[in-house]
Amino acid sequence: MLRSTPMRLTLRLVALFVLISLLTFIATWWLANKTLLDAAEYTLDLELAELSASGDPATIAAAVARLALQADPETMILRYDGPDGVTGNLDQQVPGSGVREFDPRDRDDLSDRYIVNSREVSGGVLTVGQAADSFEELREVFGKVLGFTLLPTVVLVFAAGMLSARRSARRLGAIEETLDRLRSGDLSARLPAMPGPADDLSRVGAGIDKLAEAQEASTEALRQVSADIAHDLKTPIQRLSVQLAQTREALPEGTAPDALDRAEAEIEGIVSTFQSLLSIAQIEGGSPRLRFAPVDLAGIVRTMAELYEPSAEESDHRLRVDIGREANVMGDRALLGQIVTNLLENALRHTPRGCEVVLSLDGTRLSVADDGPGIPAAERGKVMRRLYRLDRSRSTPGSGLGLSLVEAIVKLHGGELSLHDNAPGLRVVIDLPELPET
Ligand SMILES: Nc1ncnc2c1ncn2[C@@H]1O[C@H](COP(=O)(O)OP(=O)(O)O)[C@@H](O)[C@H]1O
Ligand SMILES: [Mg+2]
Structure with a gap:
């Protein structure tokens, strides 16, 4: 799923969206912060100017003391380091200079953070600060906005991507299946109708x-x-x-x-x-399908084994029959018999004297195996072709149509034919669809 095209596109889109959102967020946050800071600086400047207007340390100290009495230290802090000592509502040093943030040491009546500004005035340093609550609020709001918009959007886009990936996976699956059937020779295979709009x-x-x-x-x-x-x-x-x-x-x-x-x-x-x-x-x-009737495979196998016993003996082959579970198929008795005939004849004809041929049936799986020279893997697909014979078989009687006929009969019955290495030898396996018992 993750490697499907729509899912990749979705992931890329989500990544792009998150990136753009974060950039926008950072820019907005920076701007809002700066605006607030500018406003704070302006207010603090006014305050500093007013308090230091007289230029006289004693007057400044008196003004600071007066204001400190009225002001709530939780919103406003004042401190004047003058020649006659410290006045104001803040008993601790404020490091640095200019507009800056200041986190005071713990005191019950103080806020956690202030924006402060200091100015050198006659005979000392005057510092005024206002609580930075609005900055904290701003941060909180931005955090919420980010959480409320980014997360659901990412989840939504992701879900939409999954859906369209599933949809195209289904379509691709149908296409692949049809291609497989076409490749395996079923030229009547067509794509099923695809629901939804064309794409x-x-x-x-x-x-x-x-x-x-x-x-x-x-x-x-x-x-x-x-x-x-x-x-x-x-x-x-x-x-x-x-x-x-x-x-x-x-x-x-x-x-x-x-x-x-x-x-x-x-x-x-x-x-x-x-x-x-x-x-x-x-x-x-396909016309023999009209004659189809229930056929017991075991019966056919027994008959054929009996029929081929003499010729196997004559060519010095051991013929073994192995019948397991018995089952019926819907088919043409003569054609199904032809399958066994052709496979047994091949096994007897294309293997040297002394070889063993095993004809086995289990349910609707029929197989003929021998321990002869077998068919090289590269040739196994070709021997199914009409008139194709291995070079070494050119001198034996036959026309190269035996396996083609077997394949056609198996297909007619809706079954599957496969050739395997019997190590040594060839094992032909045929699976036919089972006819359910009535
Ligand atoms: N049991 C087998 N062992 C080895 N080779 C085989 C066997 N069965 C078939 N072949 C090879 O596959 C070829 C095609 O088989 P088939 O279609 O039955 O044609 P034919 O038997 O007339 O040659 C044979 O010519 C032979 O080379
Ligand atoms: Mg043959």
């Missing part, structure tokens, strides 16, 4: 939506084209396959050339590649 973030959001829309459209177009090509080529290829079979039949038994065998094998591979491409396109189109 720069909602503009960015709208831009992302437009980009996703364009991306989705072009991906769809590409998918359509590849599906069309696969579809259009399927028939001639099948015809070719039939013609090869007819050619073989036309030849006398056992005289078919090797080239014919190779051509037939080649055609078979091509047909199955096209078949896979078409099924992927169909699955990605």
